[in-house]
Each structure stands twice: as structure tokens, then as C-alpha cells.
Amino acid sequence: MKKKLFYISCLIFFIVPVLLMLIKSVTTPWRSGVDLDWTSRGWEVVFQDSRVIESMWTTLLIALAVALINLLAGVPIAKALSHRSFPLKNTLEVILLLPLFLPIMAAAMGLHITMIRMGLANTWLGVTIVHLVPTIPYTIKVLKAGYDRIPQDMLSQGRMLKAGVWQAFRTIELPLLIPSIRSSIFLAVTISAGQYVLTAIIGGGTVLTMPMIYYPFLQSADDTVMAAFSIAFVLIPAAAIIIAEAAAMLVAGRSFMKRRGEV
Amino acid sequence: MSLPYLDVKSVSKTFDTNNIFTDLSFSLQKGEILSLAGPSGTGKSTLLRCIAGLDYFSQGEVMIEGSDLLNKQIKHRPVGMVFQQALLFPHMTLLENVAYGKKLTDGKKQAYEMARSYLKEVGLDQQLNQYPHELSGGQQQRAALVRALLLKPKLLLLDEPFSSLDPGLRKDLREWVRAFLKKEDMTSIFVTHDKEEAMLLGDRTAVMAEGRIQQIGYPEELYHSPQNALVASLYSDVIVLDKTRYCPAEKARWSSEKTVDGEWFAAEWVNETYHFGRRYAHVLLDGGGSITIPAGEQHSALKGYVIIPEDEIRYFHAQ
Structure with missing residues (x-):
């Protein structure tokens, strides 16, 4: 029964809208009583604009960089929060979540001045750094939950079996953390790829990501073009996740694949 | 008289300002099994963790075969440990689990060969490619023991390894463990809070309570001539x-x-x-x-x- 409900809601809320959008991107706006009018105009308009391909690359690279920094910072912080006890631990945990409660504009304005001083305004690096503000708190939260599921003694056991810190991380922690790592990459990539305000302020219009040109397109009010553009937009997180998974597979090796098959 | 194989000399552990245990001393001969019995919360596990290198003594010295153990890094200490839970790595097969430590030191081929022969000896050779969740609690704990022994440590620490098992299984397993440790001539320290288990597994027993070793001796000595009220109430009837x-x-x-x-x-x-x-x-x-x-x-x-x-x-x- 539950499974049925899941499939039905999947169909209604996910598969049908996506299919409709796919059809819409290759037809002119449909009116009742008229046959579908197939056209490739939507896709042509999107890819005729040379900025689209360029911004797709920029968005992808920034999203991947954001995801990578998220993991590099998130894993040690999450491990400390989950497996160690130190004074003011709960306070620190709350502080690390605070960026989510701060109005994004307030953070952006303050950071903008700093970025200008440091010469990072209007650069992709600046944009990458500012995208950490809305992503790192989620990553820490997700990875901490992942570490909470690994008993501390299991890591001690690894050390007792004479694994060094890196060996233990690669062969025990990483494979067990894969589901959490996958979620945090997904979150970081989609959040980063969807940022408009932060990118606009820090990137100053020179760093062109997909949202930067998506919104102007929105004004064209051409449904066919918009549908094609939206699908192109979805390709970015999809590509980022494929790349991230491939990288994780290289590091964690076979155990990574096995975890997938097991579920 | 020959030098003891393992010599623990007046070790203490202080946490913040609390003394977990103070001035513990005991020594073991090669192949001897010492049961460490006493109520929970008296620092038995902490003592093991300090010897293993997962924690630190505040004071004291531990010598093994005449060489200082405590100045060695955890990676170079010839000490193995089995925990309360079997803690097999869930993403590895039984064979990979057991070979894990040996693989790091001696390479895959030798590790797998050795793991196979040990697993055959303990009757787990039909389960080589199974994952831990497919094994019973007793099988998991046996695998954990073999995994620790594969590295041929000079000293094996067992921290209540049967506490997560049901009583029937416990009984079978402790007899098996003692026989196995004796066959391997493995010097071991076995922590338990069960006096019967302490008698069954250990050659000698140390009764630990209130941060001290209250008495150490053969079951008969502890049972028939306890040194104080604490030992009497914990160990004797x-x-x-x-x-x-x-x-x-x-x-x-x-x-x-x-x-x-x-x-x-x-x-x-x-x-x-x-x-x-x-x-x-x-x-x-x-x-x-x-x-x-x-x-x-x-x-x-x-x-x-x-x-x-x-x-x-x-x-x-x-x-």
C-alpha cells in the first residue's frame, strides 16, 4: 500500500511534470482542438546564445568547487561534532547552523565589501566562496548524521588493526559515509547552481552562471524556449553528480560500488 | 625467577580531577589469561584502552617482554583488542574483515591465505563471502577474535566480548574462546563483570573495584579467602x-x-x-x-x- 502510494505520488508530482516539460520544449504552445506542432525552435534559441554554453560550464565548475570545499571542511567538522566531546560543543553546532537563519542579503552585502577589499569581487573564486554560506551548514548537518551512525569503537577497532589515519579513513569511514556524502554533494550542487542574489552581488555580472541568464530569459514569456532552458538547467546538477560519483569511486574503490548494489 | 612477560607497574588514570584508578600493578606470564572482574564503572575498560593506546595513563609503566609499551605508537604496539560488539566492518565480507589488519602489514595474498586457514579452523569457512549482517552474533564475535589474532599480537585484550550475546551462546562461546586462546598460547586480559565467566575464562582473576585491584589470585584463593568485604561480596558466596x-x-x-x-x-x-x-x-x-x-x-x-x-x-x- 505504502509502495503504491509512493509510486503514484512519484508519477503525479515528478514524472508527469517532467514529461510535460520535455514535450513542451519541442512543441509550440498547445491549444485545445489543435494537433501538437513540433518545433526545435526552443532548443535553437537557447543554444544560439553563446553565453548559455559558457554559463553552463561556469555553473558546473563553481558547483563542483563548492561541493568539494564543502566536503573538505564538512568531514572533519562533522567528525569532531559527532565523535568528540569538548566544551561548548552544542553552542558551536548552533553557530555553524546560523548562516541559514541570516537573511541572505545581509550576508551578501557584508561579504561584498570584504570581497572587494580582497580583490575577490567579480571573480569565480569569490562566487565559489560566497556559495559556501548557504551550503556548509547543510553539509555539516548531513555528514554529522552520517558519523553518528558509525560507532566510535568501529574506528578504534580499525586503529587496533594497525590502520593509519588515512587508511582508516579511506577503507572504513569513507565507504560507510558514502550515502551522506552523496546527499551533501547533491545539496551543495543544487543550492550553488540555483543561487541568483549571491552570484549577482559578488559576481557583479561578470561571473555568468545559469541563473544569471535564466531570469532574463524568463521575461521572454516564450513557453517553448523556457522549457528547453529549464531542461538544460537540470543537466548541470545531473552532470555534477555523475562527476562527483566517479571521483568518489576512484577514491573509495570497490567498496563504493558494493554499497550501492547492497541497498 | 624468570621475568614476567607482561608487567604493569603502578599505573594510574586521572580524568579532570577524578581518579579513575590509582596505582594498579600486576604481571602475567606468557600464555596466561587474566580475568579482570568487578562492577561496571570501575575503569576496567579504561585500563584496557590505555594499554591498547586508545587512551593514556596519567602515570605508570607497562613493559612487554622487557620493552616499554607505552612509548610506542598505537600502530606499533603488539596489542590486539576485541570489543563488546564484534564491530565487523559492514561493507566488507567476512574474509575481507578478518584479513583487514594483516593486509595492511603483509599484503593481500598472504593475508587472505592466513585468514582462510584460520576461518576454516574456527568453522567459518562456509561464510567467507558473506557480509556481517548475514552472520549470527556468535559467528560475528568469533570472527572478531580471529581478526585480532591474525596480527599475532603479544597481548590480546578482550573487553566484555560476550556481553551482547544471549546466555546460551555466551556459555558455548566462552569455553571455545578459552580453548582457542590456550591453543594459540595467547597472553590475554579478559574484562567481565560476571564472576562465573571470570573463573571459567581466566587462569587468575583480578578483582577491581573502587579504582584499585582489591585482590588478585587463583579462583580458589579469591573464593575461599577473600581479603576484604568488597572482594567477598563481588566474587564469593x-x-x-x-x-x-x-x-x-x-x-x-x-x-x-x-x-x-x-x-x-x-x-x-x-x-x-x-x-x-x-x-x-x-x-x-x-x-x-x-x-x-x-x-x-x-x-x-x-x-x-x-x-x-x-x-x-x-x-x-x-x-
Whole structure:
């Protein structure tokens, strides 16, 4: 029964809208009583604009960089929060979540001045750094939950079996953390790829990501073009996740694949 | 006299300002198994973790085969450890789990070969490619033991390895573990809070309580001549009368009347059980505390007296 409900809601809320959008991107706006009018105009308009391909690359690279920094910072912080006890631990945990409660504009304005001083305004690096503000708190939260599921003694056991810190991380922690790592990459990539305000302020219009040109397109009010553009937009997180998974597979090796098959 | 194989010299552990344990000393001969018994929260596990290198002593020295253990990094300490849970890595097969440590030091081929032969010996060769969740609790714990032994440590630490298993399995496994450790001639320290388990597994037992080793010796010594009230109540079946005197529980008897030759306690008969053909009474002393004594031929009575015959009263031999 539950499974049925899941499939039905999947169909209604996910598969049908996506299919409709796919059809819409290759037809002119449909009116009742008229046959579908197939056209490739939507896709042509999107890819005729040379900025689209360029911004797709920029968005992808920034999203991947954001995801990578998220993991590099998130894993040690999450491990400390989950497996160690130190004074003011709960306070620190709350502080690390605070960026989510701060109005994004307030953070952006303050950071903008700093970025200008440091010469990072209007650069992709600046944009990458500012995208950490809305992503790192989620990553820490997700990875901490992942570490909470690994008993501390299991890591001690690894050390007792004479694994060094890196060996233990690669062969025990990483494979067990894969589901959490996958979620945090997904979150970081989609959040980063969807940022408009932060990118606009820090990137100053020179760093062109997909949202930067998506919104102007929105004004064209051409449904066919918009549908094609939206699908192109979805390709970015999809590509980022494929790349991230491939990288994780290289590091964690076979155990990574096995975890997938097991579920 | 030959030098002890393992020599633990007056080690202490302080956490913040609390002393977890102070000035513990004991030594083991090669192949000897020491049971470390005592109530939970007395630092038994902490002691093991400090010897293993997962924690640090505040003071003291540990020598193994004449060389200092504590200045070695955890990676280079010849010490293995089995935890309360089997802690097999869930993403690896049984074979990969058991070979894990050996693989890091000796390479895959040799590790797998050795793991296979050990697993065959302990009857787990049909499960080589199964994942931990497919194994029973007893199989998992056996695998954990083999995994630790594969590295051929000089000292094996076992931290209540049976506590997560059900009683029947526990019984089978502890006999098997003792036989296996003896066959491997493995010097071991085994932590438990169960006195029967301590007697069954260890050659000698150290009773640890209140941050000290209260007494260390063979089961017979601990059972028949406890040094103080703490050891008596933890390890032996006695009725502690006061700080200096006790009476073996088997010498006490139940009576519905007071007596003149000896001591008595007013008590309430709660229940009775049978062990090896004898009937035992579980009684609740009016002054607090419950004890088990031979019930004799007496009919159970709700109210009565526990009689301690005068000539059965013994004295603790504190050293």
C-alpha cells in the first residue's frame, strides 16, 4: 500500500511534470482542438546564445568547487561534532547552523565589501566562496548524521588493526559515509547552481552562471524556449553528480560500488 | 625467577580531577589469561584502552617482554583488542574483515591465505563471502577474535566480548574462546563483570573495584579467602558480617527461631531455587540486602531468621 502510494505520488508530482516539460520544449504552445506542432525552435534559441554554453560550464565548475570545499571542511567538522566531546560543543553546532537563519542579503552585502577589499569581487573564486554560506551548514548537518551512525569503537577497532589515519579513513569511514556524502554533494550542487542574489552581488555580472541568464530569459514569456532552458538547467546538477560519483569511486574503490548494489 | 612477560607497574588514570584508578600493578606470564572482574564503572575498560593506546595513563609503566609499551605508537604496539560488539566492518565480507589488519602489514595474498586457514579452523569457512549482517552474533564475535589474532599480537585484550550475546551462546562461546586462546598460547586480559565467566575464562582473576585491584589470585584463593568485604561480596558466596568478619553462605541456615550459639538476622523468605539437587532460599534481610542460603529441609516460612553458627565465622586476611 505504502509502495503504491509512493509510486503514484512519484508519477503525479515528478514524472508527469517532467514529461510535460520535455514535450513542451519541442512543441509550440498547445491549444485545445489543435494537433501538437513540433518545433526545435526552443532548443535553437537557447543554444544560439553563446553565453548559455559558457554559463553552463561556469555553473558546473563553481558547483563542483563548492561541493568539494564543502566536503573538505564538512568531514572533519562533522567528525569532531559527532565523535568528540569538548566544551561548548552544542553552542558551536548552533553557530555553524546560523548562516541559514541570516537573511541572505545581509550576508551578501557584508561579504561584498570584504570581497572587494580582497580583490575577490567579480571573480569565480569569490562566487565559489560566497556559495559556501548557504551550503556548509547543510553539509555539516548531513555528514554529522552520517558519523553518528558509525560507532566510535568501529574506528578504534580499525586503529587496533594497525590502520593509519588515512587508511582508516579511506577503507572504513569513507565507504560507510558514502550515502551522506552523496546527499551533501547533491545539496551543495543544487543550492550553488540555483543561487541568483549571491552570484549577482559578488559576481557583479561578470561571473555568468545559469541563473544569471535564466531570469532574463524568463521575461521572454516564450513557453517553448523556457522549457528547453529549464531542461538544460537540470543537466548541470545531473552532470555534477555523475562527476562527483566517479571521483568518489576512484577514491573509495570497490567498496563504493558494493554499497550501492547492497541497498 | 624468570621475568614476567607482561608487567604493569603502578599505573594510574586521572580524568579532570577524578581518579579513575590509582596505582594498579600486576604481571602475567606468557600464555596466561587474566580475568579482570568487578562492577561496571570501575575503569576496567579504561585500563584496557590505555594499554591498547586508545587512551593514556596519567602515570605508570607497562613493559612487554622487557620493552616499554607505552612509548610506542598505537600502530606499533603488539596489542590486539576485541570489543563488546564484534564491530565487523559492514561493507566488507567476512574474509575481507578478518584479513583487514594483516593486509595492511603483509599484503593481500598472504593475508587472505592466513585468514582462510584460520576461518576454516574456527568453522567459518562456509561464510567467507558473506557480509556481517548475514552472520549470527556468535559467528560475528568469533570472527572478531580471529581478526585480532591474525596480527599475532603479544597481548590480546578482550573487553566484555560476550556481553551482547544471549546466555546460551555466551556459555558455548566462552569455553571455545578459552580453548582457542590456550591453543594459540595467547597472553590475554579478559574484562567481565560476571564472576562465573571470570573463573571459567581466566587462569587468575583480578578483582577491581573502587579504582584499585582489591585482590588478585587463583579462583580458589579469591573464593575461599577473600581479603576484604568488597572482594567477598563481588566474587564469593558469603555473608559479610562487618568489615572484618564473614561467613560462607553455605554454612548459614534458615530457622524460624532465634539461636543462642551464634549470630542471627531477622529476614523474610522471598523465594527458592534448585541447583545441583539442593534447595536454596532467597531471603531479604530486615536490615536491607538479599542473600541466598541453603534452605535445608525447612519448610518455607514467610518470616524467620538467618542463623550464622559461631564456629563458621571467618576473618578477612588483608595483606
